Amino acid sequence: EAGVAQSPRYKIIEKRQSVAFWCNPISGHATLYWYQQILGQGPKLLIQFQNNGVVDDSQLPKDRFSAERLKGVDSTLKIQPAKLEDSAVYLCASSFSRDSNIQYFGAGTRLSVL
């Protein structure tokens, strides 16, 4: 079974530039999550989708971050404009449903903002 796919694996940008990350969840998984993991910390949930609807985006900095999952499968996360403190690994995870406690993570996108 294919896992959660993310791209790109690495991205280096300058502050105030824009960047987008892509995620393809495990086939059949209705719930998709984006996490931010800063070095030395655990992953922090940014946004959760159930199919193509947002379930929880309370921790998403909406002035600069946006995410969508238009067809209920792939998702993109965008940062515009990026700040130095956005340097982190952005992890996408999926689960079969909201009631499924087990989340499967992609390898992540490592973002460096210079």
Add this chain to the structure above:
Amino acid sequence: RKEVEQDPGPFNVPEGATVAFNCTYSNSASQSFFWYRQDCRKEPKLLMSVYSSGNEDGRFTAQLNRASQYISLLIRDSKLSDSATYLCVPLAARQLTFGSGTQLTVLP
């Protein structure tokens, strides 16, 4: 106070040693609990769920104390391949909250 507190370590132990990690959580509404393992520069992966009565999976034993809001993970007969960061993860309101993790290095 952080929602999930873990000793960051690092714990450096010889092969074959027994090592224990502790975790406390602040949200009393947490319903389920997990330990995830994260290798260096890799994604987190579920290691085991933690049940109220405590549970064992091979060399790994997890314990839960709801009254003290405390979770533990015991690893017996440590292997080199156990070197990783161990993340304590309570679930509340269908949302996982990850601790910052405890780093373990098993030495030959």
